[in-house]
Amino acid sequence: MNTHLKLTVVAAALLALTGCRQSQATAAAPTGVRVTGASDVEAGRYLTVVGGCNDCHTAGWNETGGNVPDAQRLTGTNVGWQGPWGVTYPANLRLTAAAMSEDDWVAMLRTRKDRPPMPWMNLNAMHEQDSRAVYRYLRALGPAGERMPEATGPGEPARTAFIPIAPPQAPR
Secondary structure: OOHHHHHHHHHHHHHHHHHOOOOHHHHOOOOOOOOOOOOHHHHHHHHHHHOOHHHHHEOOOOOOOOOOOHHHOOOEOOOEEEEOOEEEOOOOHHHHHHOOOHHHHHHHHHHOOOOOOOOHHHHHOOOHHHHHHHHHHHHHHOOOOOOOOOOEOOOOOOOOOEEEOOOOOOOO
């Protein structure tokens, strides 16, 4: 499968995810359901893999089948996602976590609403201890890389290469 086709498949999957909406009742964080591991750092590492964080926030993750060393993970990518909202860029999560307290990180994951394709509704429902485990994993990795470009608004030019994920129009 060529890279363009792979990116199209990933984009379609992400678009489908962002189209899913949760009711107010199901958006609340589950009680008593959380991931445990040998340490919070290991639980956080696991959560970033199965939660799909690396899919967008780690360069080369999809192309290598997840064969990216921890030292290179979660530093963001400067390839954006373009849709009706403008162009968004996967943030460097390691720099984001390095600039925040653990409590601020947990509050951000619980309350943030942002542009697609980021599935914030999923993070809003994450158990507090899982949010803390992800933070601790990111902090254990340490800061690395650079900040990614700021998002653009609708109709504004992209700052870098991007993947279009706007749904196609039906034929007339």
